[in-house]
Amino acid sequence: MTRAAVVTDLTSERRWRAVLARDSNYDGAFVYAVRSTGIYCRPSCASKKPRREQVAFFPVPEVAEQAGFRACRRCRPGEARPADPRIALVRAVCHRIDTHPDAPASLATLSARAGTTPHRLLRAFRAVLGLTPRQYRDERRLDRFKTQLKEGKKVSPALYEAGYGSTSRVYEGAHARLGMTPATYGRGGAGTRIAFAVVPCALGRLLVAATERGICRIGIGDDAHALERGLRAEFPAATIARDDDTLRSWVAEITAHLDGCQPHLELPIDVRATAFQRRVWEALRKIPYGSTRSYSQVARAVGNPKATRAVARACATNPVAIVVPCHRVVREDGDLGGYRWGIDLKRALLERERVNR
Secondary structure (H helix, E strand, O other), X not given: OOOHHHOOOOOHHHHHHHHHOOOHHHEXXXXXXXXXXXXXXXXXXXXXOOOHHHEEEEOOHHHHHHOOOEEOOOOOHHHOOOOOHHHHHHHHHHHHHHHOOOOOOOHHHHHHHHOOOHHHHHHHHHHHOOOOHHHHHHHHHHHHHHHHHHOOOOHHHHHHHHOOOOHHHHHHOHHHHHOOOHHHHHOOOOOOEEEEEEEEEOOEEEEEEEOOOOEEEEEEEOOHHHHHHHHHHHOOOXXXXXXXXXXXXHHHHHHHHHOOOOOOOOOOEOOOOOHHHHHHHHHHHOOOOOOOEEHHHHXXXXXXXXXXXXXXXXXXXXXXXXXXXXXXXXXXXXXXXXXXXXXXXXXHHHHHHHHHO
């Protein structure tokens, strides 16, 4: 085990330098994932260098897989030796939860099988994943259910195979967590109508997409066609059509905001999210224009001071950037951290707000 692999305060820039250098000293300290390929790797992986704006960092492979990425077959990051003994403990318990979805997931049962105490297991999970074992079990169960639906299975068989004990359990939170009923989600969002517009803005090209209930996706970049492809990949079975007139007023508000002419945005959103993600995103919308908060401050604001990593994941998966201003969240030491649309864009957004506030 190298000293580098046990560093716990790695900044995103330091991680990126390690990836560029293919520094094997950092194997086990983190993994990096590439959004364009959906694959995550060790820092030392010999694969082609990705673009920085396409890269996200995760503390352990399990978190990357929760975010929807799959392991690289070349460097096999899931076999990297853990840098922290808590990671090995959490990994073993996660494996048991994944392979025994119907088994009890109480702290007492899981900790007894892992040879530790409930308190230590809970602390390890919160430190590594930002979740409790039960929350991890619930997230994985929902992932399995969604996968079963996408593969064409009926709702009832899918929910029982995913580990749900009854239909009521999955329908209780379906709207909040799937953004639609399970049957509709299983059809890839078929029947949902999405209008979108792509316009020039102060930072390149801006894509705004919305359902009849609110904005469902915002993208910023240099390539309008790439932004549209990302939208269609997110909602493959929805009816998607360009409609500048319908979205004109919302687009005008967002572009004015980017120009520094409208500091506050109060636009409706229609997004799929867990209850925790929604709490985080609501907290982000309360951060004043021109101000920043640390990940730990946001964690405290949502009532879970130890969930800094989970807050970072909620920021990274925010589909409506700008309206939900995840760019205003930075690290405790002032480092900008990561950003879905690239660190340069995050820096530019913060600088424009600083000048115009």
